[in-house]
Amino acid sequence: MLVRAYRLTDKVGVVVLKSSVALVNVTLDGVTIATRSTRRAVFTVFGGLFMLVLGVGRLVFALLRRVAGIFWPVFRFLFGTIGGGALAMLGLGRRTAQSAGSSVSGTMARRAARAELEATLTEDPLRAQNRVLSGMMVVLLAVLLFVVWWATNPGNRAPVTPPSGVALLNFEDTTPGTPVPTAPNLPATAVPTATPLPAVLEVRGSLAYTVRERGQSDIWVVNVGSRAPLRLTNSPQDERDPAWSPDGRRLAYASNQDGNWEIYLYEPATGTTTRLTYELSFQGAPSWSPDGLWLAYESYQGNNLDIYVVPIDGSQPALRVTSNPAPDFSPAWSPDGRRIAYISLRDGNADMYVFSLDNPDDEAAVNLTASPTRQEDRPVWSPDGKLLAFSALDEGAYKVFVKPADEPQTEAQVLERGRTPAWAPNGASLVFAVDSFDSTQLIVSPFTESGISTLVLQVPLGSSRPTWTSAPLPAALVNSGGLPVGVAQPLFVEQQNPPDADGLYKLDTLLGVTAPSAYLNERVNDSFNALRERALEAAGWDFLGELEDAFWALDRLPQPGEERRNWYMTGRQFGVNRNLVVGFPARMEIVREDLDINTYWRVYVRVTDEAQSGQLGEPLRQIPWDLASRNLGDVEAYDQGGRLKPEVPTGYYIDFTQLAADYGWQRVPAGTDWRANVNSINYWLFRKTDGLTWYPAMRELYTDGQLGGFAPTPTTTAPQAETTDES
Numbered sequence: 001m002l003v004r005a006y007r008l009t010d011k012v013g014v015v016v017l018k019s020s021v022a023l024v025n026v027t028l029d030g031v032t033i034a035t036r037s038t039r040r041a042v043f044t045v046f047g048g049l050f051m052l053v054l055g056v057g058r059l060v061f062a063l064l065r066r067v068a069g070i071f072w073p074v075f076r077f078l079f080g081t082i083g084g085g086a087l088a089m090l091g092l093g094r095r096t097a098q099s100a101g102s103s104v105s106g107t108m109a110r111r112a113a114r115a116e117l118e119a120t121l122t123e124d125p126l127r128a129q130n131r132v133l134s135g136m137m138v139v140l141l142a143v144l145l146f147v148v149w150w151a152t153n154p155g156n157r158a159p160v161t162p163p164s165g166v167a168l169l170n171f172e173d174t175t176p177g178t179p180v181p182t183a184p185n186l187p188a189t190a191v192p193t194a195t196p197l198p199a200v201l202e203v204r205g206s207l208a209y210t211v212r213e214r215g216q217s218d219i220w221v222v223n224v225g226s227r228a229p230l231r232l233t234n235s236p237q238d239e240r241d242p243a244w245s246p247d248g249r250r251l252a253y254a255s256n257q258d259g260n261w262e263i264y265l266y267e268p269a270t271g272t273t274t275r276l277t278y279e280l281s282f283q284g285a286p287s288w289s290p291d292g293l294w295l296a297y298e299s300y301q302g303n304n305l306d307i308y309v310v311p312i313d314g315s316q317p318a319l320r321v322t323s324n325p326a327p328d329f330s331p332a333w334s335p336d337g338r339r340i341a342y343i344s345l346r347d348g349n350a351d352m353y354v355f356s357l358d359n360p361d362d363e364a365a366v367n368l369t370a371s372p373t374r375q376e377d378r379p380v381w382s383p384d385g386k387l388l389a390f391s392a393l394d395e396g397a398y399k400v401f402v403k404p405a406d407e408p409q410t411e412a413q414v415l416e417r418g419r420t421p422a423w424a425p426n427g428a429s430l431v432f433a434v435d436s437f438d439s440t441q442l443i444v445s446p447f448t449e450s451g452i453s454t455l456v457l458q459v460p461l462g463s464s465r466p467t468w469t470s471a472p473l474p475a476a477l478v479n480s481g482g483l484p485v486g487v488a489q490p491l492f493v494e495q496q497n498p499p500d501a502d503g504l505y506k507l508d509t510l511l512g513v514t515a516p517s518a519y520l521n522e523r524v525n526d527s528f529n530a531l532r533e534r535a536l537e538a539a540g541w542d543f544l545g546e547l548e549d550a551f552w553a554l555d556r557l558p559q560p561g562e563e564r565r566n567w568y569m570t571g572r573q574f575g576v577n578r579n580l581v582v583g584f585p586a587r588m589e590i591v592r593e594d595l596d597i598n599t600y601w602r603v604y605v606r607v608t609d610e611a612q613s614g615q616l617g618e619p620l621r622q623i624p625w626d627l628a629s630r631n632l633g634d635v636e637a638y639d640q641g642g643r644l645k646p647e648v649p650t651g652y653y654i655d656f657t658q659l660a661a662d663y664g665w666q667r668v669p670a671g672t673d674w675r676a677n678v679n680s681i682n683y684w685l686f687r688k689t690d691g692l693t694w695y696p697a698m699r700e701l702y703t704d705g706q707l708g709g710f711a712p713t714p715t716t717t718a719p720q721a722e723t724t725d726e727s
Helices: 002-036 039-093 100-120 125-152 475-480 525-539 635-640 656-662 694-698 704-710
Strands: 206-213 216-223 239-244 251-255 262-267 272-275 282-288 294-301 304-311 328-333 339-344 351-356 375-381 387-394 397-404 413-417 419-423 429-435 440-446 454-459 464-469 507-509 519-521 547-549 573-576 588-595 598-606 653-655 685-687
Touching: 206 239, 206 454, 216 239, 216 251, 216 454, 239 282, 239 464, 251 282, 262 282, 294 328, 304 328, 304 339, 328 375, 339 375, 351 375, 351 387, 375 419, 387 419, 387 588, 397 419, 397 429, 413 429, 413 440, 429 464, 519 525, 525 598, 525 653, 525 656, 598 656, 653 656, 694 704
Parallel strands: 282 328, 419 464
Antiparallel strands: 206 216, 206 464, 239 251, 251 262, 262 272, 282 294, 294 304, 328 339, 339 351, 375 387, 387 397, 397 413, 419 429, 429 440, 440 454, 507 519, 547 573, 573 685, 588 598, 598 653
């Protein structure tokens, strides 16, 4: 009976031991999960302390294990005695008290039974070790729980402070002092800190810029630090050249919404638009005086493009500032109010000049750049009036330059690649447009301090002319979400039949077009027809009604300088009448643009004579290229493939290159031998590839068998002869 009771007691002890181990494991798992969320603080602040405690625990465990080995016999004896006593107590609990004599005899009997049991039973050593390990785990668990409690106690944490010089800013506007809402009976929760703005954007404020989409231009605005731009204008006509007033409460811009180009004023807070100028001629590119009472702008009057100023209250008529016969345009009023910078073609190329209102003599204007190989544009003053930034096409790329306003002899400093710059309100950086393959980025680059260029916003390709004010956009405008799109329908829809069994498409006849072969691939003919109608509307005459070429058959042989694998064969290219550049005034002017390693041509089409009073087009701001000069005995002109014209033609023109791009037709670069070969100048060519290379474009019209020698020939590698080692 005693043996059975002892075994029962031993099993109960094992169960208790295993339960304790399981409880320890579960507790450790829970502690692990709990400490994962706070491991950064624990490991950072108390990692060393925890490792010290763990080392001490291991040492204590080793010492206790050795002590347990020494005192284990005593522990076993005591356990046996206590266990036996416990069994006796259990037995006594179920009986009534006996006499003193019976108790003595019972005690002697139990001692004899215990001696016999100890002589015959030996305890399993693993059970003894489990008991020791359980004790050690309990000790270590207690130490670990104490460390975790102490490390996660808020009272023991050191306050976290931001690095020196770093401002923790939120992208959204908040009202200082506003309490954070809390749930009933719950402690207040701190507002999470947002990612700080880059240093170049900490001045904040708002930007306005021009976007060209679906063949027309609109003005958009955005708060600096926000990625939610708002449309400010949406008429079917063009709005462009935005300029913030000094206080940021009004925006001046140019628009032809009333039939010809005029200057308008817009108040974002009220949505009110006011027309400032009333002329039949062209007006554009407004710039504010520092007191916000006057505007400088460019105006085409008397067949000359000049700078004018006008009070915004209309109290007096506009005053003419420049009078040189060459075009003067793109004015910028200085912060001190006494100077106006502008671009002029009076020295045979686009240079930046400064006109002093203290000496209002156009002949006294100072040429600040005098760079015959660089075409400057869009000057802007720094807020302190000491510097002028501008953009220019230089060595094949558009670049942003900065130059001291009072040092004509100092070379301009190149800041970055980009165009149409504007200064930040604090003068520490500049924002400008940078074009990529399929979009334009508005980039801010530091100037007075170190730092890196930062992307403000990605905008549609061709967006330009950002202007920056320190004032944020009115809350009413932001909450309204801006204006909806005014021109939602696409410019054209390509209607085509499904390909035939060979996967081929058909050629479509260009109705009313005069050309040797007036056909185009049916996958691009609708965009051409839409472009033709738009050019007729913009120029007042059917510029695309007569083409030099539109389609070549496979057996058509090219002229010297023309490609054998010609895009005319794909039905995806057309050529305008190249002879329109002849005459005075010529009905077509071309401007040379060297981009990267290629030479391109920008085509300007003169509007009809009936619309030369300003209803259509706008005046030229670039000097056209004179191809005829190569045949007039000028050796330099012959070697260079021509030269700039001696003067800018008067009158109004449309930018046909931009118009064609709106409909997906891109200009073609000149061949590398264009200076010596008239057939590779290529200013008359426009192409729509839709991402196709030449051979896939040909496969839309021909099978591989029909293409014959044009089809690519697979190359095979001859097997190498086997070699044998005869040595």
